[in-house]
Amino acid sequence: MLAGPAVPKVCGVELVELDDVQEAADTIRAMVVRTPLLPSPWSPELWLKPENLQPTGAFKLRGASNAVARLPASRRAAGVVTQSSGNHGQAVAYAARSHGVPCVVVMPDVAGPHKIEATRALGAEVVLVPAADRQTAAEAVAADRGLAMIPPFDHRDVIAGQGTVGLEIADDLAVDLVLVPVGGGGLASGVATAIKARHPGAAVIGVEPALAADAQESLAAGAVRVWPVERTYRTVADGLRTQVSELTLAHLQARLDGIITVTEEEILDTAEAMLREARLVVEPSGAVAAAGYRHHRGELPGGRTVAVVTGGNLAPDLLRRFAAG
Amino acid sequence: MLAGPAVPKVCGVELVELDDVQEAADTIRAMVVRTPLLPSPWSPELWLKPENLQPTGAFKLRGASNAVARLPASRRAAGVVTQSSGNHGQAVAYAARSHGVPCVVVMPDVAGPHKIEATRALGAEVVLVPAADRQTAAEAVAADRGLAMIPPFDHRDVIAGQGTVGLEIADDLAVDLVLVPVGGGGLASGVATAIKARHPGAAVIGVEPALAADAQESLAAGAVRVWPVERTYRTVADGLRTQVSELTLAHLQARLDGIITVTEEEILDTAEAMLREARLVVEPSGAVAAAGYRHHRGELPGGRTVAVVTGGNLAPDLLRRFAAG
Numbered sequence: 003m004l005a006g007p008a009v010p011k012v013c014g015v016e017l018v019e020l021d022d023v024q025e026a027a028d029t030i031r032a033m034v035v036r037t038p039l040l041p042s043p044w045s046p047e048l049w050l051k052p053e054n055l056q057p058t059g060a061f062k063l064r065g066a067s068n069a070v071a072r073l074p075a076s077r078r079a080a081g082v083v084t085q086s087s088g089n090h091g092q093a094v095a096y097a098a099r100s101h102g103v104p105c106v107v108v109m110p111d112v113a114g115p116h117k118i119e120a121t122r123a124l125g126a127e128v129v130l131v132p133a134a135d136r137q138t139a140a141e142a143v144a145a146d147r148g149l150a151m152i153p154p155f156d157h158r159d160v161i162a163g164q165g166t167v168g169l170e171i172a173d174d175l176a177v178d179l180v181l182v183p184v185g186g187g188g189l190a191s192g193v194a195t196a197i198k199a200r201h202p203g204a205a206v207i208g209v210e211p212a213l214a215a216d217a218q219e220s221l222a223a224g225a226v227r228v229w230p231v232e233r234t235y236r237t238v239a240d241g242l243r244t245q246v247s248e249l250t251l252a253h254l255q256a257r258l259d260g261i262i263t264v265t266e267e268e269i270l271d272t273a274e275a276m277l278r279e280a281r282l283v284v285e286p287s288g289a290v291a292a293a294g295y296r297h298h299r300g301e302l303p304g305g306r307t308v309a310v311v312t313g314g315n316l317a318p319d320l321l322r323r324f325a326a327g
Numbered sequence: 328m329l330a331g332p333a334v335p336k337v338c339g340v341e342l343v344e345l346d347d348v349q350e351a352a353d354t355i356r357a358m359v360v361r362t363p364l365l366p367s368p369w370s371p372e373l374w375l376k377p378e379n380l381q382p383t384g385a386f387k388l389r390g391a392s393n394a395v396a397r398l399p400a401s402r403r404a405a406g407v408v409t410q411s412s413g414n415h416g417q418a419v420a421y422a423a424r425s426h427g428v429p430c431v432v433v434m435p436d437v438a439g440p441h442k443i444e445a446t447r448a449l450g451a452e453v454v455l456v457p458a459a460d461r462q463t464a465a466e467a468v469a470a471d472r473g474l475a476m477i478p479p480f481d482h483r484d485v486i487a488g489q490g491t492v493g494l495e496i497a498d499d500l501a502v503d504l505v506l507v508p509v510g511g512g513g514l515a516s517g518v519a520t521a522i523k524a525r526h527p528g529a530a531v532i533g534v535e536p537a538l539a540a541d542a543q544e545s546l547a548a549g550a551v552r553v554w555p556v557e558r559t560y561r562t563v564a565d566g567l568r569t570q571v572s573e574l575t576l577a578h579l580q581a582r583l584d585g586i587i588t589v590t591e592e593e594i595l596d597t598a599e600a601m602l603r604e605a606r607l608v609v610e611p612s613g614a615v616a617a618a619g620y621r622h623h624r625g626e627l628p629g630g631r632t633v634a635v636v637t638g639g640n641l642a643p644d645l646l647r648r649f650a651a652g
Contacts, residue, residue, distance in 0.1 A: 035363050041382045054606055057366045281379055281639040283606035314606040325650030
């Protein structure tokens with residue numbers, strides 16, 4: 003270790019760095035949409051980063067594209083597998099299709115038919131299993147068929163890919179505050195990595211549903227605190243029900259300035275305002291960061307703020323409800 | 328005239344050139360959103376240029392911003408005026424506000440309350456007059472108060488501003504075909520100017536509602552053919568009911584490769600698909616170019632195609648209807 007550069011570690015975990023995020027940006031450039039910052043209708047100091055405009059409707063495409071692209075070619079050729087009931091599954095399917103390699107997505111048998119159909123439409127084989135068996139089923143498929151597992155957040159290449167959201171924000175604006183939703187923590191880890199490296203004076207604050215505030219609790223405890231599924235599944239923000247991992251928690255501990263929570267009502271109010279006032283189709287999870295700004299401004303530092311809008315796969319019944327006003 | 332460069336003219340009209348569009352791009356850079364190209368869900372060869380993401384919900388902000396910015400400072404300081412029932416009025420109001428100068432928007436007294444409110448919310452003074460008196464009323468306001476008139480399309484600075492849509496398309500994609508809606512023809516003139524200069528091999532084709540096909544008829548006749556208001560007002564695409572001018576027709580004659588028409592049903596079908604399949608809130612006028620692709624592909628050249636999505640100010644009743652499916 004005498005000659006090598008120092009590698010920052012938190013509790014023995016090697017963190018993703020700006021270089022990794024920049025490399026990811028080069029890797030995925032042709033595969034994702036370079037989203038602009040949109041001035042928000044709610045404040046001249048708030049911009050939205052509309053990741054709902056990605057072809058699969060969510061930022062997840064960035065991490066999945068990077069992870070699939072960085073597999074050794076021979077490994078990738080055999081195909082990939084993941085388990086997801088939502089946006090990550092579609093992202094891996096899309097990335098696999100663009101490389102022309104097979105893809106299996108293990109989904110819980112309670113997943114909505116339109117999500118199953120959307121994943122199949124991207125060329126993936128969907129395997130339905132009881133919700134509790136998802137991870138073991140995916141691991142079994144990986145082992146049986148020799149497929150590479152692409153996890154939704156607990157992977158350095160995924161975190162680096164999600165971090166490109168932060169890199170683009172840093173390129174576009176001398177930002178003072180970035181608000182980012184926290185589910186598994188992959189996006190928040192990557193965005194905080196890019197923003198803190200590029201604008202060291204800017205704050206990065208996570209936003210969670212109060213009904214799935216496991217990341218806030220884990221940060222306070224300094225260790226991963228797992229909330230039971232019965233508890234996190236109460237929130238309408240279905241993309242944010244997952245728990246942080248050791249890897250993502252280490253990033254959040256090192257680079258996040260804080261975490262605030264929003265209520266279910268605040269999330270739904272903001273998702274509706276996105277549709278009716280900002281002309282954006284946004285799912286509840288995607289509205290969480292902007293809900294933090296709209297409803298908790300007093301808890302936040304001031305200045306030029308960006309809220310990451312993570313996804314737009316809004317269920318048809320909620321679309322109807324928001325449009326009805 | 329001995330030493331000057333040749334200026335192309337059509338029937339004595341001096342056309343806007345690539346240089347003008349490039350200058351407009353520099354002028355308006357900080358005032359408009361640099362929209363990306365979005366892969367469409369309907370074909371791997373179709374991309375959407377989502378101008379509904381502009382802060383006022385339509386591409387009109389580009390032309391208005393350029394025209395207001397290019398006024399001599401002393402003239403601009405006195406304020407601006409325009410007549411518009413829709414997106415152009417909001418665009419001029421937004422541009423005037425960003426320069427801190429007064430703005431009057433003359434609107435027909437039959438305009439919807441939410442359009443009047445949106446224009447006022449941008450700081451403009453709204454003057455309501457009978458629809459037939461709009462132009463004369465706006466001219467009277469301009470003369471009485473010494474305000475500069477910012478026309479919706481019949482002006483070189485407006486055409487050059489709208490042309491920045493084409494410049495961005497040319498920067499992002501080696502495009503084979505661009506589909507652009509035609510109302511007054513300002514956008515089509517500007518986009519064709521930029522695309523033909525940057526990708527001479529690409530085709531630029533206009534799309535009009537069949538119920539307001541005055542531009543197609545004017546092109547065929549080689550002269551401006553005015554359709555009576557009772558006729559053009561039948562189309563749901565309210566942004567495309569206006570007539571081309573001598574200035575815009577000269578650009579279309581010189582640079583457009585053709586013009587096709589779409590039915591009311593095709594327009595509404597596409598606006599609904601934008602919401603439900605592409606996660607974009609799009610008004611009927613904004614769906615016209617994509618409707619041309621979705622329903623008239625056999626009439627079009629093949630290859631990499633961009634459809635310009637011009638605006639997203641969808642009336643609440645249509646939003647409800649599209650969301651209901």
